[in-house]
Amino acid sequence: xxxxxxxxxxxxxxxxxxxxxxxxxxxxxxxxxxxxxxxxxxxxxxxxxxxxxxxxxxxxxxxxxxxxxxxxxxxxxxxxxxxxxxxxxxxxxxxxxxxxxxxxxxxxxxxxxxxxxxxxxxxxxxxxxxxxxxxxxxxxxxxxxxxxxxxxxxxxxxxxxxxxxxxxxxxxxxxxxxxxxxxxxxxxxxxxxxxxxxxxxxxxxxxxxxxxxxxxxxx
Numbered sequence: 001x002x003x004x005x006x007x008x009x010x011x012x013x014x015x016x017x018x019x020x021x022x023x024x025x026x027x028x029x030x031x032x033x034x035x036x037x038x039x040x041x042x043x044x045x046x047x048x049x050x051x052x053x054x055x056x057x058x059x060x061x062x063x064x065x066x067x068x069x070x071x072x073x074x075x076x077x078x079x080x081x082x083x084x085x086x087x088x089x090x091x092x093x094x095x096x097x098x099x100x101x102x103x104x105x106x107x108x109x110x111x112x113x114x115x116x117x118x119x120x121x122x123x124x125x126x127x128x129x130x131x132x133x134x135x136x137x138x139x140x141x142x143x144x145x146x147x148x149x150x151x152x153x154x155x156x157x158x159x160x161x162x163x164x165x166x167x168x169x170x171x172x173x174x175x176x177x178x179x180x181x182x183x184x185x186x187x188x189x190x191x192x193x194x195x196x197x198x199x200x201x202x203x204x205x206x207x208x209x210x211x212x213x214x215x216x217x218x219x
Contacts, residue, residue: 001047001048002045002046002047003021003022003045003046003047003048004021004043004044004045004046004063005019005020005021005022005026005043005044005046005057006019006020006021006041006042006043006044007019007020007028007038007039007040007041007042007043007044008020008025008040009040010028010037010038010039010040010042012030012037012072012116012132012134013134013135013138015029015030015031015072016028016029016030017038019044019046019057021048024055025055026046026048026055026056026057027053027054027055027056027057028044028046028056028057028060029056029057030072032046032057032058032059032060033060033062033072034060034090034091035071035072035073035089035090035091035092036060036062036069036070036071036072036091037070037071037072037116038062038070039070042062042063042064043062043063043064044057044060044061044062044063045060045061045063046058046059046060046061047059068118069118069119070116070117070118071089071091071092071116071117071118071119072089072090072114072115072116072134073087073088073089073090073097073114073115073116073117073128074087074088074089074112074113074114074115075087075099075109075110075111075112075113075115075137076088076096076111077111078099078101078104078109078110078111080101080107080109083100083101083102083107084098084099084100084101085099085101085109085111086098086099087099087115087117087128087131092126095126097117097119097126097127097128098122098124098125098126098127098128099117099127099128099131100127103117103127103128103129103130103131104131104133105131105132105133105141106141106144106145108133108140108141108144110133110137110140113133113134113135113136113137114133114134114135114136114137114138115131115132115133115134115137116131116132116134117129117130117131117132118130199218199219
């Protein structure tokens with residue numbers, strides 16, 4: 001019996017999920033998608049089959065616009081030097097889908113790697129775009145990203161320590177060469193203050209000192 005439902009969940013890495021239909025969760029295996037992929041909210045038409053563990057969707061057809069369709073496939077070959085390769089997919093029997101390294105995460109395309117992708121039509125034929133690596137291949141990409149981030153952090157950390165060391169050395173060198181905190185060789189006497197020869201500033205300026213005998217400077 002043909003039924004229509006909404007995808008409740010689907011894990012492309014594990015290849016299974018559930019379709020909600022009339023209040024019931026129906027198991028969905030990727031092999032029933034015939035090369036197509038789905039996501040939460042996707043509308044599907046299927047045949048309901050009762051198995052030992054419960055209800056299962058078979059002969060699944062994804063409902064939706066072709067330009068928004070996503071597919072599940074396998075990287076058949078990839079030439080890192082030339083920057084391109086091919087993907088096989090059950091939804092395109094007898095065809096190899098061309099893929100550029102710019103559409104692959106990090107330009108990485110392991111032969112035999114499982115992937116999810118969209119398809120665009122170019123002058124020379126179909127071309128994969130927005131490729132996502134799945135399963136072991138996806139885990140490898142994540143590990144490479146983490147290693148790259150750690151390397152970047154180590155480099156930045158090294159540069160930071162080097163800069164700190166150079167600054168510290170400069171400060172210490174300056175302190176050693178200058179004999180501590182730098183002080184000016186000459187000080188200007190302020191009004192009512194002292195000059196270099198300790199003579200009263202007011203006396204020198206006006207000829208008289210308002211402080212008289214209480215002045216601490218020379219008269």
